[in-house]
Amino acid sequence: MLARQATSSVAAMPATPTIVWLRADLRLTDNAALAAATARGIPVIPLFIWSPAQEDQWAPGAASQWWLDASLRALDASLREMGSRLIVRHGPALEVLRDVARESGSDTICWNRLYEPAAIARDRAVKHELRGHGLVAQNFNSALLFEPWENGKDDGTPYKVFTPFWKAMLRRGAVALPLAAPSRLLCPSKWPRSESIDGLGLRPQPDWAAGMREAWTPGERGARAALERFCNDGLSGYEQGRNSPAITGTSRLSPHLHFGEIGPREVWKTVRELAIERNDARFDAAAESWLRQIAWREFAHHLIFHFPHTTDAPLRPEFARFEWNDDESLLSSWQHGLTGYPIVDAGMRELWTTGWMHNRVRMIVASFLVKDLRLPWQAGARWFWDTLVDADLANNTMGWQWTAGCGADAAPYFRVFNPLLQSRKFDPDGIYLRRWLPELARLDAKWIHEPHAAPPLVLEAAGVGLGDTYPAPVVAHDGAKRLALEAYQAMMAGR
DNA sequence: TGAAATGTTGGGGCG
DNA sequence: ACGCCCCAACATTTC
Numbered sequence: 001m002l003a004r005q006a007t008s009s010v011a012a013m014p015a016t017p018t019i020v021w022l023r024a025d026l027r028l029t030d031n032a033a034l035a036a037a038t039a040r041g042i043p044v045i046p047l048f049i050w051s052p053a054q055e056d057q058w059a060p061g062a063a064s065q066w067w068l069d070a071s072l073r074a075l076d077a078s079l080r081e082m083g084s085r086l087i088v089r090h091g092p093a094l095e096v097l098r099d100v101a102r103e104s105g106s107d108t109i110c111w112n113r114l115y116e117p118a119a120i121a122r123d124r125a126v127k128h129e130l131r132g133h134g135l136v137a138q139n140f141n142s143a144l145l146f147e148p149w150e151n152g153k154d155d156g157t158p159y160k161v162f163t164p165f166w167k168a169m170l171r172r173g174a175v176a177l178p179l180a181a182p183s184r185l186l187c188p189s190k191w192p193r194s195e196s197i198d199g200l201g202l203r204p205q206p207d208w209a210a211g212m213r214e215a216w217t218p219g220e221r222g223a224r225a226a227l228e229r230f231c232n233d234g235l236s237g238y239e240q241g242r243n244s245p246a247i248t249g250t251s252r253l254s255p256h257l258h259f260g261e262i263g264p265r266e267v268w269k270t271v272r273e274l275a276i277e278r279n280d281a282r283f284d285a286a287a288e289s290w291l292r293q294i295a296w297r298e299f300a301h302h303l304i305f306h307f308p309h310t311t312d313a314p315l316r317p318e319f320a321r322f323e324w325n326d327d328e329s330l331l332s333s334w335q336h337g338l339t340g341y342p343i344v345d346a347g348m349r350e351l352w353t354t355g356w357m358h359n360r361v362r363m364i365v366a367s368f369l370v371k372d373l374r375l376p377w378q379a380g381a382r383w384f385w386d387t388l389v390d391a392d393l394a395n396n397t398m399g400w401q402w403t404a405g406c407g408a409d410a411a412p413y414f415r416v417f418n419p420l421l422q423s424r425k426f427d428p429d430g431i432y433l434r435r436w437l438p439e440l441a442r443l444d445a446k447w448i449h450e451p452h453a454a455p456p457l458v459l460e461a462a463g464v465g466l467g468d469t470y471p472a473p474v475v476a477h478d479g480a481k482r483l484a485l486e487a488y489q490a491m492m493a494g495r
Numbered sequence: 496t497g498a499a500a501t502g503t504t505g506g507g508g509c510g
Numbered sequence: 511a512c513g514c515c516c517c518a519a520c521a522t523t524t525c
Contacts (some may be wrong), residue, residue: 414525
């Protein structure tokens with residue numbers, strides 16, 4: 001610990017520019033690497049490197065790239081307001097860092113740590129090589145409340161169950177305070193070469209991102225606005241609102257957090273202070289309930305650090321022999337929102353259109369894929385990865401393994417969501433369903449959750465042609481559930 | 496951050 | 511008034 005902190009402090013250095021290598025920390029506030037570089041009182045070169053080929057098979061999907069494009073533009077604009085700018089390059093990180101260091105006469109490179117397996121491996125190699133070339137590489141934490149090695153069990157092993165993890169976190173006491181944004185940024189006498197953000201080719205061709213632009217404002221300001229909106233009108237009703245996909249009852253901060261447009265230390269402080277100010281037991285409970293979600297994010301990142309193989313393989317090894325289905329057409333019906341189960345289809349279409357899905361609905365569609373269709377959780381994880389604007393390897397991995405029952409603190413496999421009951425319980429009036437399934441919009445609340453069970457006259461009156469304008473169910477839930485439980489029992493029996 | 500079956504309890508109707 | 515039954519509401523158990 002002491003050694004780590006010592007390497008994090010920046011000694012006075014000669015006046016050559018410091019490179020700040022920005023990755024999933026596209027913000028000026030609470031950015032430890034940027035703050036450390038600025039504190040040296042010498043010029044700073046903010047640098048983003050686009051190198052998806054170096055990120056192993058988990059290269060960002062198209063929705064994520066759309067977000068990144070917008071976030072980089074926002075960051076560049078904020079830097080320009082301070083008289084600085086963002087340098088953008090593409091290529092292997094090490095090569096680019098060495099080139100930029102040479103072009104700018106820089107000898108120090110700062111960055112904030114990442115925790116995904118491939119990023120760790122790359123950063124370690126980069127750090128080693130840079131040092132081998134006489135350059136100074138300094139790393140900081142701006143992504144997490146605690147480092148993964150800071151919140152383990154007393155015996156030194158990591159927590160695998162959330163509740164004790166959460167309690168240990170709270171016992172640990174104060175979360176570090178967010179760092180202020182730099183008040184000014186000194187420019188180098190000559191900027192290194194930069195490519196244009198356009199040139200990275202992150203924007204979708206052809207442009208299908210209208211739904212994204214309407215739903216989101218990427219960038220640090222958009223992130224802070226989302227947090228303020230949530231604090232003002234979401235947080236007090238969070239415990240009910242979080243489960244109603246028809247309303248904006250959640251913070252919708254996930255993509256902002258993923259790209260580091262806002263950090264967990266800032267949201268923690270903001271919400272804690274608000275709770276103290278309100279001094280109301282019910283508000284306090286809501287605030288804690290939401291901070292718990294931030295802790296789940298923390299838990300996911302600690303898990304992926306300690307168990308890097310879980311991006312592809314189940315944490316519980318016995319699940320390696322689970323007998324999954326292999327059916328491309330079932331997978332396709334799930335991906336495109338054509339399963340015949342309205343709550344599933346509405347969620348999958350919300351995902352496709354906006355790059356995001358309400359968390360309650362994520363659990364429903366995930367359970368449906370894994371239990372009803374018995375398709376491998378990895379196929380769901382991959383689709384989410386390719387389509388979510390908040391695609392995050394740690395959160396995505398933990399979430400899917402939780403649903404499949406093969407991960408840390410996982411739901412028991414026999415816990416099977418009934419899509420009909422979930423739909424009635426969490427979208428009783430069918431408002432969410434109608435928003436995403438216009439072909440069912442004229443069905444009333446009694447039948448919209450299960451059009452396949454509606455009397456023919458009702459369907460006709462609502463203009464619904466089962467198997468024509470809207471699909472019949474691709475599987476029957478009761479039978480599918482039984483098959484899933486049988487497969488689970490076979491796995492447990494070692495058959 | 497399940498669902499469904501089973502068990503328990505207590506109010507009210509009724510003989 | 512009392513006991514009995516019904517059953518809704520809630521709690522517990524099981525998968």
